[in-house]
Amino acid sequence: MIDPTEPEQDTSGGRDVSLILLIPNMVTLMGLSFGLTGIRFAMEGYFTWAVILIMLSALADLFDGLLARRLGAQSEMGAQLDSLSDFLCFGVAPAILVYEVHLGDFGGLGWIFALIFAVSACLRLARFNVMSGQAEPGEAPKRYFVGVPAPAGAFLGLFPVFLSNLGLIDPGSAPLLVCVWLAVVGALMISNLKTPSPKGVKVPRRMVAVLFFATVIAMGLIFTRPWLLLVIMDAAYLAVIMVALVRAKGRLFG
Template identity: 40%
Template sequence: MIEPRSRRRGIPLRAVTPNAVTALALCFGLTGVRFAITEEWDKAVGAIVIAGVLDGLDGRIARLLKAQSRFGAELDSLSDVIAFGVSPAVILFLWSLHYVPKYGWVIALAHAVCCALRLARFNATLDAGDNPRKAAGYFNGVPAPAGAALALLPLILWLATDQWPILQLTYVVAPWTIIVALLMISDLPTYGWGSFRVRRGVRLPLLLLVGLAGASLLTAPWATLSGLVLIYVVAIPLAIRSYARVKRQRVSLNFPS
């Protein structure tokens, strides 16, 4: 006799799938540290990039399978702290910041701690009833995966320029790491996927650009990745300006901002 579904023990496999993707992202993040220890810098950055891709997929998979849970949200935050906070900090220390051991390690810690603080703030607002920025598709500060990419930008440029020595100098990497750490815990609005609206006439050219970018990542990965991260840097002030316009529109319509 087949047991009724309502009385079956355990949880459905679809509920485990997004959590498995999150755990995989965590493993790739830590694997980046393993490659950094052996000075395989290209593989170290590649592992963080893959972790970022997986982090972007797990939430969408959860929504697609209707498998969202508080456990998944907490696991995602813990994974983000390790993959995009701790791992990039260790990679940067082993690559450049260790040349100034005392202060270099403190700066590396700043990135990891600011990433943890950002995610703690995010978790604290999960149950907030009114979040105008989230409703408009914007983030508060730079999200953790983008923060990892920004922090690793000197290393990515170093790989793209055949190891241009100036990019590895601690006096270049250290201030940049501090700036990125502060951006993660800042209150600046930054773009999220929900903040973009694509016009019908632009849809096909946009798909073409995405396809070309994907092909470029395979043929010239570091130059392409450098370009994408630099575009994100330019997008930060644009996001501030864009949200200010959205905020004015909400005020004119008597919505909370």
């Protein structure tokens, strides 16, 4: 006979989870939703909104990791969920957007290069997962990325879209060059090229004031010339990659 004064036992084997620990995964799902909606808008011709949503997914990708570390909510499921979200937001969504803006009239060849970009992002993320699994507990975070990270690759891949929104090129123009560009960015993502992570970048003391002024200018451009700002950011990151290429001395894929 069951004693009604005894507390009911949970025989399901489960246990309650703190809501705080779920917040990083909820942010990841928000980013995934942004990426999926960006794909929808790209297919419906709302290209500006598609770019904005991909940018929002990048912000979500930044904050979910920060929250997980701050809250002590890192988990294997969260890591896998984040990787799957990154593939969709920074591999699939940019590929579809570039295809819709510049390669739709180029037929199957344009789609092939869109696939190359998306698959390269997938391979980059798969390698990142493997390398993360091999890291020793308590090991200091790496001060460089091996290959261009998927979010950075996404914004490099969107460079032709930024140029068209800035009015420098017409949508659908130079599709062959856009195909080559997607292939180059894809190759950079799967290469052994070492690019510095934010933790590895050092700023000379005399450049600190310049960096602060550049930040203020960037804030102004966000509200006045956002497409110009995105082009400048891509160009600056390309400069970093060029320096890394010079230092690589031909060992990109070895």
